[in-house]
Amino acid sequence: MTGPDEERGPDDEIRGAPRIPAPRPAPDDWADLSAAPSAQTQPPETGTEPGMSPDPLADLDAYPAPDVPADLPADPSADLTQDLPADLAPEVPADLPADPSADLPRDLAPDLPADQPRDLAPDRLADQPRDLAADPPADTPPDPPAVARPSAPPDSRTPVERAAGDHAAEVTPRVPHSVLKSLLGAWALSACSAEETCAVEDHLTECAPCADEALRLRDAVGLLHSERDLDLDPLLRSRVLENCLGRRPARIPVPSWATPYDSETARLDALLRDIGDAEWHAPVRLKWFEGERQVSRRTTVAGVMGHLLPVDGLVATALGLDDPLATGPASKAPASFPPQSPAERTEAYWNGAYHPPTRKVRAPWRDQSHTLIRTVSFAGRGVAELSVPYGDFALPLRDSLLDRAFECWVHADDIANAVDYPYDPPSGAHLHGMVDLAARLLPAALADRRRTGLAAPAKQLVTAGSPGRTLHLEVEGSGGGHWYISLDSPAAVGSPEHTVAQVALDGVEFCQLVAGHVSPEEAAAGQDGDREAIRDVLFAAASLSRL
Amino acid sequence: MAKDTPPRWDRRMQQRLARGEAAALGELYDRFASLVHSLAHRVLDDEAAADQVTREVFGYIWENPDAYDPKQGNLRSWVAKLTQRQAVHRLRQAEAEVYEETGEGSAEELEQKVRRASVAARADYIVTSMPAPLRAALELAYFQRRDYRQTAADLGVTEDEARRRLRLGLQLLSTANTRSLEGSPPGYGRTL
Numbered sequence: 001m002t003g004p005d006e007e008r009g010p011d012d013e014i015r016g017a018p019r020i021p022a023p024r025p026a027p028d029d030w031a032d033l034s035a036a037p038s039a040q041t042q043p044p045e046t047g048t049e050p051g052m053s054p055d056p057l058a059d060l061d062a063y064p065a066p067d068v069p070a071d072l073p074a075d076p077s078a079d080l081t082q083d084l085p086a087d088l089a090p091e092v093p094a095d096l097p098a099d100p101s102a103d104l105p106r107d108l109a110p111d112l113p114a115d116q117p118r119d120l121a122p123d124r125l126a127d128q129p130r131d132l133a134a135d136p137p138a139d140t141p142p143d144p145p146a147v148a149r150p151s152a153p154p155d156s157r158t159p160v161e162r163a164a165g166d167h168a169a170e171v172t173p174r175v176p177h178s179v180l181k182s183l184l185g186a187w188a189l190s191a192c193s194a195e196e197t198c199a200v201e202d203h204l205t206e207c208a209p210c211a212d213e214a215l216r217l218r219d220a221v222g223l224l225h226s227e228r229d230l231d232l233d234p235l236l237r238s239r240v241l242e243n244c245l246g247r248r249p250a251r252i253p254v255p256s257w258a259t260p261y262d263s264e265t266a267r268l269d270a271l272l273r274d275i276g277d278a279e280w281h282a283p284v285r286l287k288w289f290e291g292e293r294q295v296s297r298r299t300t301v302a303g304v305m306g307h308l309l310p311v312d313g314l315v316a317t318a319l320g321l322d323d324p325l326a327t328g329p330a331s332k333a334p335a336s337f338p339p340q341s342p343a344e345r346t347e348a349y350w351n352g353a354y355h356p357p358t359r360k361v362r363a364p365w366r367d368q369s370h371t372l373i374r375t376v377s378f379a380g381r382g383v384a385e386l387s388v389p390y391g392d393f394a395l396p397l398r399d400s401l402l403d404r405a406f407e408c409w410v411h412a413d414d415i416a417n418a419v420d421y422p423y424d425p426p427s428g429a430h431l432h433g434m435v436d437l438a439a440r441l442l443p444a445a446l447a448d449r450r451r452t453g454l455a456a457p458a459k460q461l462v463t464a465g466s467p468g469r470t471l472h473l474e475v476e477g478s479g480g481g482h483w484y485i486s487l488d489s490p491a492a493v494g495s496p497e498h499t500v501a502q503v504a505l506d507g508v509e510f511c512q513l514v515a516g517h518v519s520p521e522e523a524a525a526g527q528d529g530d531r532e533a534i535r536d537v538l539f540a541a542a543s544l545s546r547l
Numbered sequence: 548m549a550k551d552t553p554p555r556w557d558r559r560m561q562q563r564l565a566r567g568e569a570a571a572l573g574e575l576y577d578r579f580a581s582l583v584h585s586l587a588h589r590v591l592d593d594e595a596a597a598d599q600v601t602r603e604v605f606g607y608i609w610e611n612p613d614a615y616d617p618k619q620g621n622l623r624s625w626v627a628k629l630t631q632r633q634a635v636h637r638l639r640q641a642e643a644e645v646y647e648e649t650g651e652g653s654a655e656e657l658e659q660k661v662r663r664a665s666v667a668a669r670a671d672y673i674v675t676s677m678p679a680p681l682r683a684a685l686e687l688a689y690f691q692r693r694d695y696r697q698t699a700a701d702l703g704v705t706e707d708e709a710r711r712r713l714r715l716g717l718q719l720l721s722t723a724n725t726r727s728l729e730g731s732p733p734g735y736g737r738t739l
Contacts, residue, residue, distance in 0.1 A: 182707065185714025186695035191688040193696075217714070220721035223670035224689050232584055236598055237576055243602045244572055244609040251567030262570075266577055273581070370577075374570040 175199045181210055188217035231274060234267045234424065257384060257398040258376050260405035260430040265369040267423075268412040272362050275301070275419050280359045282418040286411075288516035288545040291454065297547065301418055302357035303350065304411050307547070309365040310338075310345040311407065315400055316368055318388040319375050324364060325349060341391030343547040376401070399437055406434045410515040425508045431479030435507055438514045438544055439473060439483035443490035445540040454543075455536040458488040468492035471530075471537050474504040487533050501529030503537065513538065516545025557615075557622035564612035572609055579623065580605075582675065583630045589671050590634035590664040596641065600634050607633075627672050634668065635661055670723035677719050684712035685720075 175196075180203045186192040187200045204211040245253075254262055280302045287296045299307070313324040317338075325338035325348055339345055350357070376383055376397070388400035395403060409426050416423030425431055449455035462468035471494075473483040484494030504526035505513075512518045520538035527534050563571035580601065587600035607629060608615070615625050642657045674682060680702070687698040699709035 182710045182714060185712075185717045186688070186710050188717055189685075189688045189695075189713055191694045191698065191713065193694070213718075216721040216724070217717040219724050220670075220717040221689065223667065223720055223723055224674065224685065225667075232581055233594075233598070236584070236601065237573075237580065239598075240576060240580070240602050240605050241569070241572060244606050245569065247606050248567070248610045250569035250572070252569060254569045254573065262573055266573065269577060270581075366577075370570070370574055373573065374568070377568065377570045 175203075177203070177207070177210075180207075181213075184210060184214050184217055188214060188221050232270060234270065235427065237266055238263060238427070252377050254373055254377050255384065255398075257433075258373055258401050260426065260433055261369070261401040261408070262373050263430060264405040264408040264412070264426060265366070265373075268408055268415070269362070269366050269369075271412060271416060271421060271423065272305075272359070274421070275415075277359060279419040281356065284414050284418045286414065286547060288547055289519070289542040291543075292539070294516060294519055294542075299350075300356065301415050302359060302361055304415055305361040305365050306349050306353055306357045307346045308408060308411055309361060309368065310349040311342045312365070312368055312372065312404055313338075313345065314340065314342070314390060315372055315388055315397070315404060318386060318397065318400070319372070319379070319383075321368075321371060321375060324368060325352070339391070340389055344391070346547055372401070399440075402433055402437050405430065406437070406511070406515075409434075410511070410517070425511070426479070428478035431507050431511070432481060435475050435479060435481070435510055436483070438510070438541065439485060441544055442473075442537060442540055443486045443492075443494075445543050446485075446487065446536060447490050449536070449540055449543060455540065456532050460488050462486075462489050462492035464489070464491035466492060467495035467498050469500050469533070470494040470496070470498040471533050472496065472499045472502040473510075473537070474502065475507045475510050476504060477507045479507045485537060487537070499529070501527070501531075501533040501537075503527055503534055510541070513541050514544050516542055554617060554621065558617055560622060561612050561615055561617070564609060572605070575608065576605060579626050582623070582672075583626060586627060586630045586668045586671060587634040587637075589668045590631065591638055591641070592664075596637055597634075600630065600637055603633050604630050623676070631665065631668050631672075635665060638664060666723050670720055673720050673723050677716060681712050681716035681719065684709060685716040688713055 180200055183192055183196055183200050187197060190197075192200070200214075204214050281300050284299055284301055284304050285296045286299060286304065286307070287294055289295070310325050317323045323338050325345060339348055353361075384396065384398040386397040387394045388397055405426070413423050415421075426434065446455055450457060460468055467486075468489060469487040471485040471487055473485055475481055475483070484496060484499070486492040486494040487500070505523060509518070509524055513520065513523045520535070520542050523538060525534075525538065560571060560575060564575065583604050584597050584601045587604075588594070588597035591597055591600065604626065608626070615622060619625070638661060639657065642652060642660065646652050646657075674685070683702060684698055687693040687701055688695060693701060695709045695713060696706055698713070699706045702709065702712075704712075
């Protein structure tokens with residue numbers, strides 16, 4: 001392959017000055033231009049980065065940082081600086097090209113009234129009849145093809161007479177040049193009225209600078225593309241991070257027990273990035289399980305985030321970080337404020353928020369999750385056992401973050417359903433951790449229900465630490481495995497030898513059950529053995545759900 | 548979100564990466580992965596190749612956080628430059644392999660392909676980096692097919708302002724395309 005040493009490498013082709021003159025600045029632009037530095041600033045060449053493939057042809061300077069106008073590729077339209085409203089204008093680009101159109105005949109200056117150039121340059125008119133559309137001479141550039149010009153009727157006037165008269169006759173009322181010029185963007189996008197389109201296209205046949213700009217803008221429209229950017233494969237994140245950490249191990253790693261939370265919050269955030277403003281108000285029904293039945297609560301996508309934010313905030317407060325309820329809109333504090341139970345915190349946030357919640361809730365939620373991950377990375381090993389209070393129970397931080405990862409997935413799935421997006425379950429390893437957490441919580445949940453009469457009494461008294469009656473929970477699919485649930489006491493040990501019942505179900509199905517999204521009766525579970533034990537365990541699993 | 552990045556965020560990120568903080572790497576990915584992947588995809592038009600470039604670009608940044616010079620521009624534009632360079636490198640490599648195997652293609656065709664891909668990638672970058680009011684106007688007029696009067700109403704600005712934003716947005720975008728003007732005769736020679 002040759003390439004670089006061809007007559008013109010793509011390098012200078014991209015960066016180089018255009019061969020045709022850039023549109024001449026209108027007279028009203030000149031003052032600004034003369035004030036701008038005229039020298040060409042060649043942006044400093046970034047050296048070849050070691051380790052990256054050197055590619056002398058890639059145009060490093062072609063990426064304008066919007067806040068660094070000096071990087072703008074040569075040939076920003078000369079009008080740009082003048083026209084940018086103060087709130088949009090970055091600064092005057094330092095590298096405005098030396099005006100390549102300075103030697104254009106004056107009659108092309110766009111802002112002159114259309115009939116004036118003709119007076120100034122009669123000789124041009126002599127060899128370039130105005131009605132080009134009728135019969136363009138071979139050596140005259142043709143009209144832009146998109147221009148549908150009404151064909152001129154036979155006319156006995158001289159070119160000069162015609163020049164002076166016909167335009168006014170065709171376009172009535174006459175649109176000022178400045179307006180036509182301002183319409184070029186809308187015209188290129190086919191976003192103006194039929195009359196305006198005609199007026200602009202007619203104008204393009206007689207105004208070279210506008211015609212030139214019109215071409216450039218039409219070309220630019222071709223660079224817009226409607227195909228939605230493909231959603232990133234959510235698994236790519238872990239592959240990319242793994243690859244990085246393989247190349248250079250982290251000095252401050254994210255603890256492995258925090259990675260499910262890291263992954264799930266990243267996945268949800270990517271979903272949120274892709275949904276439109278209106279979708280934030282899509283209705284969502286939050287479902288969970290209380291006592292013997294499923295309950296639900298209506299909210300919106302933004303409302304769901306207004307649930308995750310304050311409940312994640314429990315972990316933040318346990319780590320000594322700011323409580324979003326204490327700093328947020330809900331901070332009118334009674335003595336018991338902020339509350340500790342997830343439900344109360346959610347209500348407090350919803351009540352205190354300026355209704356209705358909008359997509360604005362995304363940034364604080366994301367900032368908080370990033371801060372949590374960062375904080376636990378620096379906190380040292382002991383932090384994994386830090387107790388996170390949830391009101392009537394507590395979890396060690398490592399389980400608490402796993403629980404938050406689980407909630408994040410469950411509610412991301414709620415959101416995805418509400419806005420009709422596909423959403424996958426967590427990776428097998430993370431799913432396994434979530435199932436494991438639920439399985440570990442089951443004996444206590446069972447004992448809880450037993451105390452309130454919702455589950456059958458214990459059949460045996462078991463000494464703490466000894467094996468007792470056991471339910472074998474077999475979870476199938478990615479992230480699955482075998483768990484042995486102690487039935488008679490949380491202090492007893494589940495054991496394969498003491499199995500009195502077996503339940504088999506898919507990992508995602510089990511998580512749906514634990515989330516209160518499917519009822520214990522409906523959970524598609526293979527069952528074998530003691531029916532009462534199975535029923536109690538399935539209901540206990542559902543009772544792990546909450547708002 | 549990214550365009551509001553204060554330079555302080557960029558410098559802080561650089562320090563955190565240099566310190567070897569994995570959490571910072573995750574945040575870097577969350578902020579720039581879609582930019583990197585879409586630019587790479589624009590150049591290479593291949594999902595697996597874009598994944599590969601994404602891995603390489605983040606791997607490079609993680610290993611060489613000091614290569615970023617805040618004085619040269621913001622982190623986002625640096626990441627975009629790295630991405631385009633790496634994607635173009637991969638494109639050349641892939642095309643060279645095809646040439647080796649089949650004898651198809653020529654240096655000239657390759658250059659043309661590289662050029663088109665670079666312009667397209669640059670255009671994407673410009674669209675995502677231009678001032679939000681300009682992008683919003685283009686979004687309405689092009690993707691939602693609103694005319695400029697509707698665009699003005701949607702944005703709550705005057706019709707003059709809507710026309711101006713559409714024109715400016717396209718002018719900015721056209722800077723990605725300066726090359727394509729060069730080969731054509733002055734003014735008119737091209738199809739619209």
